[in-house]
Amino acid sequence: MLSQRDNDVLCQVGPGTPMGELFRRFWLPALLSSELPEPDCEPVRLRLLGENLVAFRDSEGRVGVVDNFCPHRRASLFYGRNEESGLRCIYHGWKFDVNGDCVDMPSEPAESNFRDKVKVKSYPAEDFGDVIWIYMGPPELKQPLPQYEWARVPSDQRRVQRWIQDCNYMQALEGDLDSTHVSFLHRWMDPDQATPWDPQQRQRRRTTASGQALLYREGAPKFSVKETDFGMVYGARRPAGDEGFYWRVTNFFMPVVTMPPQPTSWFGHAWVPVDDEHMSCLAFSWNPNEPLNTPMGSNNGNIQLERVQMPFSDGFIIDTWRDVRQALNNYGIDRKLQKTGNFTGIGPQRTQDVMVNETQGWISDRTREHLGTTDLAIIAARRMLLRMARELEDGVEPRAAQQGDLYHVRAIDVVTEESTLAGVLERHVDIATATV
Numbered sequence: 001m002l003s004q005r006d007n008d009v010l011c012q013v014g015p016g017t018p019m020g021e022l023f024r025r026f027w028l029p030a031l032l033s034s035e036l037p038e039p040d041c042e043p044v045r046l047r048l049l050g051e052n053l054v055a056f057r058d059s060e061g062r063v064g065v066v067d068n069f070c071p072h073r074r075a076s077l078f079y080g081r082n083e084e085s086g087l088r089c090i091y092h093g094w095k096f097d098v099n100g101d102c103v104d105m106p107s108e109p110a111e112s113n114f115r116d117k118v119k120v121k122s123y124p125a126e127d128f129g130d131v132i133w134i135y136m137g138p139p140e141l142k143q144p145l146p147q148y149e150w151a152r153v154p155s156d157q158r159r160v161q162r163w164i165q166d167c168n169y170m171q172a173l174e175g176d177l178d179s180t181h182v183s184f185l186h187r188w189m190d191p192d193q194a195t196p197w198d199p200q201q202r203q204r205r206r207t208t209a210s211g212q213a214l215l216y217r218e219g220a221p222k223f224s225v226k227e228t229d230f231g232m233v234y235g236a237r238r239p240a241g242d243e244g245f246y247w248r249v250t251n252f253f254m255p256v257v258t259m260p261p262q263p264t265s266w267f268g269h270a271w272v273p274v275d276d277e278h279m280s281c282l283a284f285s286w287n288p289n290e291p292l293n294t295p296m297g298s299n300n301g302n303i304q305l306e307r308v309q310m311p312f313s314d315g316f317i318i319d320t321w322r323d324v325r326q327a328l329n330n331y332g333i334d335r336k337l338q339k340t341g342n343f344t345g346i347g348p349q350r351t352q353d354v355m356v357n358e359t360q361g362w363i364s365d366r367t368r369e370h371l372g373t374t375d376l377a378i379i380a381a382r383r384m385l386l387r388m389a390r391e392l393e394d395g396v397e398p399r400a401a402q403q404g405d406l407y408h409v410r411a412i413d414v415v416t417e418e419s420t421l422a423g424v425l426e427r428h429v430d431i432a433t434a435t436v
């Protein structure tokens with residue numbers, strides 16, 4: 001349970017809010033590079049941390065991210081002409097480059113220097129790992145990009161996708177910090193029948209049947225949490241008979257990336273705040289050694305995404321993807337399947353997650369929840385975020401923002417006789433530390 005004040009601080013991400021300022025110290029993975037596929041292509045509208053923005057790729061291939069509103073008389077730059085290294089507003093022809101500088105102002109006299117006095121708000125953006133990262137903080141505090149292993153491997157060893165969800169970022173982030181729900185929400189009565197629409201998922205579940213069986217047998221794992229230089233890790237320990245314990249150690253990279261363990265390939269999510277009531281999930285999976293031969297690794301089942309234009313209450317529209325199974329069609333729930341096939345009656349595992357994230361409400365009322373012993377990691381993550389947001393208000397910069405070179409570690413999924421999280425991390429450092 002949180003106080004209303006803490007819940008507000010945790011969930012509000014707009015300019016000037018404590019959490020919004022904390023997030024503005026980190027690079028955020030906001031778009032797929034493929035959404036801006038070539039120089040001078042069509043711009044894309046996005047909302048990030050409550051700000052309405054337009055992204056474009058200029059004639060040299062550089063990405064610009066600028067305010068949606070032209071600084072002249074506020075026309076939308078999305079409708080601009082993306083030409084000759086800049087985005088030209090279609091209302092009166094003012095043109096801006098990726099740095100937000102006005103490089104042409106044909107509606108003013110040629111001798112005017114008004115052009116030099118006008119800028120459109122712009123944010124630095126970089127292509128890295130097939131993703132467009134955006135930094136919205138003070139320019140003098142901009143750090144190098146976080147060196148995630150998934151972003152560093154060759155493109156054919158990686159998959160990325162993204163979609164919008166109608167809920168605050170924290171609800172989805174908490175889902176990946178909650179190892180317990182895997183034993184319930186994602187349960188299939190017969191693991192061999194898991195996701196019958198997806199043969200690759202089915203094959204994977206066969207190869208990890210022992211891990212799945214351990215998950216199903218023990219729905220109340222023991223949790224431990226440890227803060228790290230990049231954020232925190234938490235271990236969920238389940239008994240594994242004579243072999244000791246089955247440990248799932250999940251990483252939480254500040255400010256919004258979670259990386260649960262997976263035996264056959266690696267994956268994770270970035271829960272990027274769009275505004276207080278919406279978030280954009282970036283899902284990534286990778287194989288550090290060889291090309292990834294499944295469509296999306298193993299993390300999202302066969303979630304079906306559609307490209308949509310999504311309007312907000314202020315009239316702004318963004319270009320994004322969303323799950324075809326959504327609240328208005330009850331996420332495709334099949335009550336017969338729920339009785340005989342799986343726990344939810346909903347097919348794709350990721351849709352099961354979207355359903356529980358969104359149906360908590362746009363912003364979960366945490367003043368009315370009742371947390372149990374297995375919610376330890378969620379409690380720790382909230383405390384850490386709230387503490388860092390308040391420290392930043394007092395002028396203490398988040399250390400994790402300066403530790404991008406440590407962001408390459410992997411999550412661990414292992415059966416071992418080690419009984420403590422510290423022991424697991426020490427003994428299995430070879431698994432936790434990537435090599436790319």
Ligand code: FES
Pocket residue numbers: 070071072073074075089090091092093094
């Ligand atoms: S509103 Fe954009 S140039 Fe006038």
Ligand SMILES: [Fe+2]
Pocket residue numbers: 175181182185186353
């Ligand atoms: Fe889940």
